[in-house]
Amino acid sequence: MxxxxxxxxxxxxxxxxxxxxxxxxxxxxxxxxxxxxxxxxxxxxxxxxxxxxxxxxxxxxxxxxxxxxxxxxxxxxxxxxxxLPRDSIHRFHNSIEELINFSSIRNGDFPTDFYIIDLDYYSGDAITPPSVQKIENICKLIKALSKLAHYHDRKSTDGEPRLVFIQGSEGRSKSAILQPTITKEMLNYSDIDCTVVEQLKDDISVDDVNHHVEKRGIFRNTLVEYVNENNFDFQKLIEYWTEFRLAYDNNLSVYLSGFNFHKARKDVAAAELEFAEKTSKTISDLTTKILAIPVSLLAALGAWKMQDLTEQLVILIGVIFTSVIINLIISSQEKQLNRIIHAKDMVFSPFILKLKNYPNELQNDITKAIDELKKNEKFSKNILISFYVLCWIPTLVGIVIILCKNLFMKE
Incomplete structure (x- = not known):
């Protein structure tokens, strides 16, 4: 060479x-x-x-x-x-049709050193004719498809390589066999965009690690379906490459949509559980503190047995102090509940904005989660209000007892 x-x-x-x-x-x-x-x-x-x-x-x-x-x-x-040299593809070619007759071209090996006489084009020239660029793109596509194929069949009588793609579904499998070739007619087709196939050809993608394995599988399955349904050979696939790409993009969109919906469902479930637990915790953390209310009420009732006003006032001050402390604790928990509600609104806001884009099942799940959380919030707020009232009952009882003993029950 x-x-x-x-x-x-x-x-x-x-x-x-x-x-x-x-x-x-x-x-x-x-x-x-x-x-x-x-x-x-x-x-x-x-x-x-x-x-x-x-x-x-x-x-x-x-x-x-x-x-x-x-x-x-x-x-x-x-x-x-x-x-002139004529013993390899690196030589003078009378026309581009002569160039594409080489078997190495059909294997996807685009030459790096050649000259086409009728186009006056040398491979080192700055400007590449569209027809040569198409051949180079098809060669790149053949190379990429060769790496994506499940295996190569070289047992045929003509010895030409065939690319075999297999689609597995519900215990059954279908296959599509493509024999790469480049013909003069293909030079009149729309230019081939082989970017997607080149991105998928390797087992591991450096640039796009997300769903790379799944994308390879979707591409292969789409190729098998498209080739079999239309009874296409390689030349027909190239002719309708744009339509095939559209079919692949649609299948990929369906997969990614399903993945995103599944992820959204998991995120909604996790958020619902998290905020429900936090809301419940604001109430459960109060239970031990609220037990001081009955004790404080007993102390207030004890003022009934005290005859001296000073002793009664000492008891009342203790009861009032207890009510104030419990009131502050309840107020702190109320602020915590408001922060939880604010955080919940921030988390669920993106889901609400995209609600119409989700399927009905996911819409119902999100709506139900938000409604249940609102009910839980309302219930928690009502309990806090009840605790506010309860914490001041011992104080009111103490005041009433002192007033009765010192004003209404004096002879």
Whole structure:
């Protein structure tokens, strides 16, 4: 195989000579001096690999045979005949149709060094013709599909590789077999976007680790379904590649939607459980403190047995102090409950905004979760209000007892 520098030298000579006709594998050049030509001829003579393409006794300088492969310092005309390389794909091709007939192209191996005569295109040129770009994209697609295929079938009589894709479903399996090929007709198809397949070709994706395995499976299943339902071969698949991509995108969207809905359902359930527990905890944390209310009430009732007003007032002050402490504790729990409610609203706000985008089942789950949490909040607030009232009952009882004993029961 030649490297690109050798072939490029031959291409440059051919172009500078005015792209004369090529007779089979022979290229006859009649050259007049120019600085560019002088440089190219010296490159030709200096390379042992390129010298083998010069036909012996058909290299003359100013009418005289070249001596010792040494170019005279001052020359005017050169006649030489080259035998162009024809033993590999790295060569002169008459047309792009000739290029695509190579088996390596059908295997997805796009050449890096070649020249197409009728397009005047060398693979190192800055601008690539659309037809060549299409072939390169199809080669990339073939390579990527080869890595995605479950296995390659080379047992056929023609020896051409076939890509086998398998779809497993409910204990049964279906397969699709594609034999890569590139034809002249494919050059008229829409350009191929092989980005998705190239992203999926490797077992592990560095750029997109999320659902990579699932995406590979969805792509394979979609390919099997699409090829079998339409009875397509590889050429037809390329012709309708845009429609196939749309089918894959739709299947992927269905999967991702289902995954997102499942994740949303789990998030809603976890949030509902978390906030229900926190709301309940605001009440349960008060239970031991509320037990002080009956004790305080007994103390208030004890004032009935006290005859001295000072003793009664001491008891009343103790009861009032207890009521104030319990009231502050209840107030603290009420603030905690309000913070929990605020946090709950923040967590559920995104779900509410996207509620219409979710399926009915998930909509019902979210609505029910929010309603149940609101009922729980209302119940907790009512209990706190009740505790507010209860904590001041011993104080009211103590005041009533002292008033009765010292105002209404005096003789």
């Amino acid at each position: 030649m490297n690109s520098t050798q072939l490029k030298t031959l291409v440059d000579l051919y172009r500078v000579a005015g792209k004369p006709a090529i007779s089979g594998v022979y290229l006859h050049l009649q050259l007049s001096f120019s600085n560019d030509l002088d440089t190219l001829i010296k490159e030709l003579l200096a390379s042992p690999q390129l010298l083998k393409y010069i036909i012996d006794d058909e290299f003359t300088v100013d009418g005289d045979p070249l001596q010792g492969n040494c170019l005279p310092p001052n020359w005017k005309t050169i006649d030489l005949t080259l035998k």
